[in-house]
Amino acid sequence: MTSASFDYTPLLAPNLPVPAAKWTGFPKYNFIGGHNDPAHVPVDALTVAAVAVLKREGVSLATYGLNSGPLGYKPLREFLVGKLKSHAGIACSADEILITSGSLQGIDLVNGILLAPGDTVLIEQDTYGGALTRLVRVGARPVGIPLDREGLRLDALEAALKDLKRQGITPKYIYTIPTVQNPTGAIMGEERRAGLLKLAQAYGVPVFEDECYSDLVWSGTRPPALYAMAKGNGVIHIGSFSKSIAPALRVGYVIAGWDVLSRMLALKQDAGSGALEQMVLAEFCTSHFATHVPNLTRGLKAKLDVLMESLSEQFGTAAEFTEPEGGIFLWIKLPDQVDTVKLSQAALAAGVSLNPGPEWSTDKAHGKSRLRLCFANPAPETIREGVAVLADICSREFGVPTRIANVERSAAS
């Protein structure tokens, strides 16, 4: 069956994004996306949780939102109250938490209540690509703030705020990933957090704090959330279970005051997020979150070590990076002559997927020779092989790294 003969083209809305390409499966060496480690999906405990919660409350699936209303399954929000208190220092009630379909829906809701075309937002110069594409889609203007090893640079933030104020522009928010910054892996210290909040408050700009990755800190501890330090004042916080449990579940959350959540709920016209996942997560997390996460992060750290070793072996000094303090990705600088957009195309043809720097940065020139590699999903051996393939392609296309090993292999054959 085909709809080829009816032509929808003249009826399409203006300014649609380009159509999706057909999916052809994951590449052999998959270094993109927030996929997690298959070995650390807690399948047995999730199964036990599913059986328990379905037996106890399965009939409530007959009602939209279970019996918890539009903010989401109450036991999951109650678990989060405790977890956020002990982990991130946030003292909030279950009524300040809105469960969303992944933290992506949280980003959409923040943008939905605040942004109109032409609006300005401040954003870390190197940042999550999905946040950037959403801003473009809304027609907002992202102004990038440079980073250092501790994340957002306050001198640059202050300069941008001053400059915009001179132009009569109030940015709609400052978007930051303070704990395990995407893509740099930086963790912002408490003093800098305090400085950031002070600046934001002085200029009347809310802070949009994205803590998607904040559970995956090698040390197990992290500074208090900006939401905690501000006592919720002028901060909207989002988080997710995608990185700590499993990304396919699509469960995230927004923490904000009722003035914000009531506006978001009016836009969240989806009749609730998936109930089974909320129920199973609440049941699982209440018993197992505290032990599961350290196991997971140990596994992730081991994979990061494999990736860093492989890069050193294959790229030598041509690949520069700062060891991240947690997370699932590594941000790498290659020599200036490397164009990572071109590299990513050549690599994909060889089965290696990567995020070229310009997709993850507001400054395309800065991003040009940078790339992001995600390491949580591929097996250690796949990481090693993939990095070797990538080094071969980079060498062929851009002359770096110089491939002594290859020359030797060629000479020997």
Place this chain on the structure above:
Amino acid sequence: MTSASFDYTPLLAPNLPVPAAKWTGFPKYNFIGGHNDPAHVPVDALTVAAVAVLKREGVSLATYGLNSGPLGYKPLREFLVGKLKSHAGIACSADEILITSGSLQGIDLVNGILLAPGDTVLIEQDTYGGALTRLVRVGARPVGIPLDREGLRLDALEAALKDLKRQGITPKYIYTIPTVQNPTGAIMGEERRAGLLKLAQAYGVPVFEDECYSDLVWSGTRPPALYAMAKGNGVIHIGSFSKSIAPALRVGYVIAGWDVLSRMLALKQDAGSGALEQMVLAEFCTSHFATHVPNLTRGLKAKLDVLMESLSEQFGTAAEFTEPEGGIFLWIKLPDQVDTVKLSQAALAAGVSLNPGPEWSTDKAHGKSRLRLCFANPAPETIREGVAVLADICSREFGVPTRIANVERSAAS
């Protein structure tokens, strides 16, 4: 913790809907929403399905979209291929099916690819309130087409198409719920379906076919879907598991050609719909859908009978309705002096929720003395009590029905 001191008001996007009210639980007599019968949630079989599918494929939760790509979990799409073939006559492949987060996301995606502010769409005069509110939100103009006992009236449709053509306007789509129309419960016959398709094709307008309720037909059979009769040409079809299994799951689907789905996928930036629910549904439905649905519909029919009996007892001839051929709702006409918006407010204060006609109609005058009552969720005794409370309130506010029974009770006390 409160965010009261930071004032988001000056930063809000323009034209936001009014903020949500705090949720205070379901009313005692809940006659609104697509809630289902708690007694017919197949909890045990869903549990068995969850255990089986998690054991077999739980590790795939580590990857976004499992191993099925952005169209959704392949076994669920494959189940739908068979179900849609045998039930609705649709011969499609799994690649024509996009799994969505409820059919509401399907409506959003159809609107997303086709509508811009000011666009016109043709829609059944009495229709799903959520479809109407979405059109208002997009800034589109719904033109209502009157209905009869078989649904959309073709003479009125043709007149509207002609009239719009004369004005140089091509409507973006014709939205119809042909099988168990919401709110009338009508089922459009095959001949009228053919006529509708002929008109749509003659005027170059796509048909947007919403089959959310089509599994809940008392007779168990229904005419072929418009998508089937048109061989997919110029028809976009949506459906849902909310009504046949459980609404809280939030799993629906769109059926369309790749020209349409590729456009929708470019807008569906949610990293996939909930995987656990797709997995459990696929596992459950493959074995149990065919036996579950007839059990469910028998239960729903029994509740409809209770509702119709109660209305006859309490309202007598003041409540007019046509017995629906399936579904979960009854569309009722009260005497002209009744204003159902006012009635709904008075009723809610007494714990009875209902949909006033104007929310479910493009013609507010036509809807004024009509209302929709959903009967799937409340227990039979609750239905009886709720209708009695409603009749008391209607009698008090509008003088109908005349309450002979009450007078007698008063006299006896």
